[in-house]
Amino acid sequence: MSNVTEKSHAELAAAFNKDEPRVDWHDETLWWVRQKRDIQAHKLPEWELLRETASQIKNNVLSNLSGYLEQFEANAIKNGVVVHWAADAAEHNKIVHQLLTERGINRMVKSKSMLTEECHLNEYLKEQGLDVIDSDLGERIVQLAGEPPSHIVLPCIHKKKEEIGDIFHEHLGSAKGESDPKILTETARQHLREVFLTRRAALTGVNFAIAETGEFVICTNEGNADMGAHLAEIHIASMGLEKIIPERKHLGIFLRLLTRSATGQPITTYSSHFKKPQENKQIHIIIVDNGRSIQLGREDFRNSLKCIRCGACMNTCPVYRKSGGHSYHTAIAGPIGSILAPNLDMKKYADLPFASTLCGSCSNVCPVKIDIHDQLYKWRQVIVKEGYTPTAKTIAMKAMAITLSSPALYRSGGKMGRLVFKYAPFAVNNKLNPWYKHREMPKAPEESFGEWYNKRKEGKK
């Protein structure tokens, strides 16, 4: 399940684009989700006010994060919950491992956690000889396929139902060639029922952690988080430290925005509140930093931590729709992933802020109003200054800057450029020019506007 790769977004996207009908299908599928989101948003005249309110609540949270986290911890402890703090992914994974092994547990069921994808928990536990089963249908499908999720809300959106049928046939014994979603879902349900009944430990993510009450909320459609957590003797909840909201009354704002933005539903089927452990059972919360406090310290990028993981920016992003989630080679794909990932590893993810046309649609659908496309622009500046761009590009940019800073060089250069276009089209119309692969070069006119204007001024026009 490792998603470590040496290939860039552009290379992976080019590979994805070799199958054009598949690109069309992927694009249409996600655009359909975007349209569902639009329909729901337009039903609420107060939509833009909701977004603004959510954004301001998160501003408050980010400005007072340590205080809210301490308040949350104190209240959770009062409720009988055990709270752990993890500085990074490795520490998070170790805590989970220890909680399991000290109870003699070697199998765990998991639901709704992109954070554990970010921490590569499954691989880590597997290496330790422990077995994890993802219980949400989409996550289970990609887990069986040996792939990471390609989307944070729709993890197997890149798979067609026939392909899912093949995976289920191989791993769960469904009939060969079966691709009826109802039958496949029932197959998964039967398989997971056994898992739920026999697992003593359940791990879930956290959508919202309420400082005022010490409770946390998980939003699901399938109810697997509840099923896992209620049947197991220990419930481990992993949360990024930015998941805090101050008071319970704020929850309504976010619940109204989250699923409308994500899938175009008014609300998820289940919004489950967890506050106190049942008798003879335990709840453990692991609060994970893993680079978040560094991001909080980056003034230009701190409000990326407002993200509530709805995935709306992915559904609307034309680059995501036409390149697929795996081309981002990081746990969280799409526009939001491209502003989060460079914080974790600037060199490895130097390509991601450039995997965008800066069209700005992401920022417009974001329910907490993160200025995603502006942050993509700003990451580009940081990445260049830190030296993570090819030398050839830097040389070309310097030459361009010199030419464009000088009217004389610009005039002669522009004329040369047009002459080359006109009389030596082979120089530009060849396979080494990426533009030419699918597009003709512009036709060179006889004269530039500047030249025309001078002639007109001299009365020749």
Add this chain to the structure above:
Amino acid sequence: MKVALFVPCYVDQFYPKAAIATLELLEKLGVEVHYPKNQTCCGQPMANSGYEHLTSGCNNLFIDNFSGYDYVVCPSGSCTLHIKEHLHSSENEDKALAIRKRVYELTEFLVDVLKVEHLEARFPYKVGLHNSCHGLRGLKISQMSELVAPAFSKPGQLLNMVQGLELVPLSRQDDCCGFGGTFCVVEEAVSSKMGIDRVEDHIEHGAQYITSADLSCLMHLEGILRRQNSDVKVIHVAEILNHYQP
């Protein structure tokens, strides 16, 4: 009213007709237009590639050329937005600020400043309007489909004043064309596919011309149309607004 015409570098070099139409249209509307002759480029190609720190030469040249006018008008949403958001100068920040406040994309200048309500123009064709992202989401010259807010379109409003012109509806009114500056070569596969899909939307709806307030998008779409040997043409919005075909 003293107006400076800002003609972006690639328009100057490859699409002089759009600049000529802009100049003639403004003059027809009674505007005194100056063309500062030492202008080159807004600096966006470097800045969007992450090299904003190399743009001080362009910035200072821009300030030298465009200071002292009531308005700076440009037939490109993208270049206008770049100036509005990123024109700075360590030596002349006050002059940079003055220009940032006075720079207008052509259609917003016609609608918001000149308050044009009537045009002597005739263009008897079916036209698809491509909303450029920088004009749309940056300058907000039209309403954005993501927002829950009343619809409007400044270029659409002007095109509706043109006799004989029929605006065709599109399946996706403001999906990006995929040009994206250096994105078009760095991410060639995705960029081309985005352009191909945009073109298809216009063709499916019967457009004979694709127009826009941004030539960079049109240059991209034109490259695809010509590769497909399509009869559909691209044309800058200024060329339509300045057109009179009996």
